[in-house]
Amino acid sequence: MTEHQPPDEDFEEVLRYLKESRGFDFTGYKRASLMRRVRHRMSQVGIDSHTDYIDHLQVDPDEFNALFNTILINVTGFFRDPEAWDHLRDEVVSTMLAERGPDEPIRVWSAGCASGEEAYTLAMVLAEALGPERFRRRVKIYATDVDADALVQARQAVYAPRDLEGVPADLVTKYFEPHNGRLAFRKDLRRTVIFGRNDLVQDAPISRIDLLVCRNTLMYFNQETQAKILGRFHFALTPRGVLFLGKAEMLLSHGRLFDPVDLKRRIFRRANGAGAVASSFVAHAFLEDRRIDVGGLDQLREHAFSASPVAQVVVNAEDVLVLANRQAETVFGLGRQDVGRPLRDLDLSYRPVELRGYVAQVRAERRAVRVKEVSWQRPGGDQVWFEVNLNPLIGPDGGVIGISIVFHDVTATRRLLDDLEYANQQLESAYEELQSTNEELETTNEELQSTVEELETTNEELQSTNEELETMNEELQSTNDELQTINDTLRDRTRELDQVNDFLESILTSLRAGVIVLDTRMRVIAWNRGAEELWGVRRDEAEGEHLLNLDIGLPLEEVRPVVWQALADASFLTEIKLSAINRKGRDVVVRVVCGSLRSNAGEANGAILVMEESG
Template sequence: MSDRQSPDEDFEEVLRYLKETRGFDFTGYKRTSLMRRVHHRMSQVGIESHADYIDRLQVDPDEFNALFNTILINVTGFFRDREAWDCLRDDVVSAMLAERGPDEPIRVWSAGCASGEEAYTLAMVLAEVLGPERFRRQVKIYATDVDGEALAHARQAVYTERELEGVPPELVTTYFEPHQGRYAFRKDLRRTVIFGRNDLVQDAPISRIDLLVCRNTLMYFNQETQARILGRFHFALTPRGVLFLGKAEMLLAHGRLFDPIDLKRRLFRKANGSGGGVPNFVTHAFAQDRRIDVGGLDRLREHAFAGGPVAQAVINSEDVLVLANQQAEALFGLSGQDVGRPLRDLDLSYRPVELRGHVEQVRNERRPLRVKEVSWQRPGGELLWLEVDLNPLFGNPLSGQDSAIIGISIVFHDVTATRRLFDDLEFANQQLETAYEELQSTNEELETTNEELQSTVEELETTNEELQSTNEELETMNEELQSTNDELQTINDTLRDRTRELDQVNDFLESILTSLRAGVIVLDPGMRVIAWNRGAEELWGVRRDEAVGEHLLNLDIGLPLAELRPVVRQALGDASFLTEVKVGAINRKGRDVVVRVVCSSLRSNAGEPNGAILVMEQSG
């Protein structure tokens, strides 16, 4: 035999790989349609072998999304099969509201919601019947799917005009707002719809559901998987909960877990007190009778009732206890001896809740009754919260309300954990409301900031235009400056040549002053020293850098400057002044000497006095 796997085994290997790596279990889907879609995707990427396609999935993570989009064909729309939705609104929702008070919550589950059209259709139907205010207060819609991309699209709640073709114009006006060329579902009602991922095959169902909508989703699964999913739906629904299926799905009478409300429009109600096998909701492809004879049903029903997961008791038309399961016996201290006793003689009649009045109400109104928020402190135990369901049992179930009531089933649901969770959620909800108000305030501030930014952008655009003009002017000026720079460069070259000449002249004058043995001091008009030669340094012992810039009269030298002051002042005021004086002085060695001082005026080119020159020479 060849080791090579058959084509079917290769295909199953692909399904196992998807389950192990991404958690998607497609083994419950119909093989024919599933293989057709996988092969369609393989042909799109040019792959023929299942093994090669697994290799492609391993190296290209984006291929998973493309494959899932091909398998999970999200064909949906607003108000699909309009007659069925009208029947749901007029017959089912109206009856559901009649059984509830104005503040009792209504929980709805849209299973397989795809891109959200079905969930928002439910919201519009309920809002039309309840009114927007009561809808926001009472209704919570849970919308689930396995396709993450479809859920992301649904959360945005934005649809094109073509996608809204199935919505009546008046509902579009009421429930949608224009949004960037498309239409967005109203934000205040959008918050009642909660989207989340849920795999009907693997994940636990949402509980305590009053209306469960799953249209044209079961048709993709095989018969065994459909039966398992519908068993979970039965668990999820409240005692009188309603199941709304698509027209491609129907009910086979293998059990009594669901009773038809309108078979043509696929509306069913959960049958209370059902004890038969798991019902089969299947598509037309599986509509075939597979009945077999089952023996020992009475004994099986007895054990099933006794081992039920919730406490349950049954009284007959005489208000006598006829049945109590193990949970009821353990919870309320009942025993086999209590069976056959009147309800009024049992503690159960008033603990944990007064039952006789509720029993009488069920018998008179001939419909189920739920007693909520029942708190009961068990003797020596913890505080429990219960919900009590009282359901009339009719003698002929097929005749419904026209039949005599032969008893009443009393079921006690322990909702302690749910109540604690609800309290925690209430606290969390208060925190979320506070956070929402803060976000709302922040959003208003952001809108104001956005308007200011818009104004700033407009101003910047205007400024940009002005800067553009300024830039053009600057370019023109730059050309002019370039021309001026060329001229300055020429001038700079000329000045450099003149500076070089001046340096040479200065060097020449410096050499003259240095060559003179006599001391030479040159003063500016303010009598500050501007030249001090080496002869002056030798005569008075003061260096040039110490003397230059100082006032003549502030110098500490042996020359009697006070006597020379009148002479210097005459030289500063008269351009032709020239005189010679002899004065006694003390040279740098501290010896008394006689110094001959020649003082003349320093003339400018214009012949004006511009300073004074002192030539000093020590006399023999």
């Protein structure tokens, strides 16, 4: 069933029952994958009808847990998609730390954390960037999931060695400790990770988040529910907060909420000034009391201004350049000798944009001015685009004492917009050609219009298909994990059977007397070394053969009646002496003890012959 097909009312009744009886609302999940997982659980308990399955849930409360474990596929791992995590560590985390003060707290949210691997991956990345001591002092990681059983496992922070195959060996040594044959995340760092239950659809989001990681979770929800969750994420993030999604998830229709940082690796930044901000999600945050005495504040401000990754200059009330950070010096070729010069004498006053008119406007209107889409050809370099923000600096007396000019490099975004505009132009060109054709075919106008509308939604449909494929992949991975567990169990059972067989083999080998074990059809299933020594027939020649077909010196016609009695009577045991010829061709008298081979149920399922030469 696709998202556009009419719903199955019997299946919808199951969802309503789950919501009313247990408070789990799955109505926002994609129907195709949800129906597939419910059907899988129904087949496991041998039920075909949704109505019958509701009855089963009513009489068996334990079935809820089994169903939820089937629906909530907790496929996760440490450093899943390593390339994306490397980029997050090298680019995003380093920039996030540079934008914040040395003691400023860092709040991270791992939404849909499953059994905790993702949350502890974040802990390792940030601990490596900050060092363990500063990490414990500054970082709080909030890890949430709707699955209570998975959260219990996550809080324990204990994993099998194979779970850590994706973790570099040096990090395993540094952050994990041996624990009863398994590995536990370091207890002193584990306290920084706080686990709690949170339903992304119904519960309020956590606020003031700097980095929000939600990987391969949105793809389980339909478009309407995805939009609702993304609105909550937008509210949760700080103005410069970063959203890190899974490789199958793309924000095609939510550009007003998030700006792309790296589309390939699904990293986005919160778009400030977005229209739809859910201000009613959580209560007002507590304001931090910063009324403390900070030593060397001027020096810190100077270094922070200089180290900013965004080019910034400041002019005073007389339009004289008084400050320029390191990035501005690099981008616009400014030097220390330019500080103190009038803005009009600098190339910066007219390149990349005529600044003096905007500076005068800011001073006159006493409000910020933003200049968009400023194009500039770097000397000997590529064309770049800036967004220039001019902000008045107000003194204690209310007058304008200067103007801050910030140049945000939006080249990557502009190029993406150009690519999208080009693609749009191509679509418009194709549409115009279709329209010119439609003038001759007026009867097909409505069908062509419908086709154009479908083209506009093709990207979202393709994305939905990709998410569905990724969902199926995770279901297959979950099934593979179950098969791996079964395989491990079978391997253990095989090892135990091998040990038992070795033990029985050692008993038969240790007996000096000849021992023959027969099945119910008198075929040889065991032939020990004593029998080889007595009759000169090797084990591989005897096993599998009918006793009466063996060419040995024992008068088998005389043995056959007692064997039949042993096969017929589970309590039968007798001893006979027979004249025979041993492997050396000598006449001997052989003492033969014949008894029944009994099963655990006390039934005869074979016979045992014990033979030795009688003195």
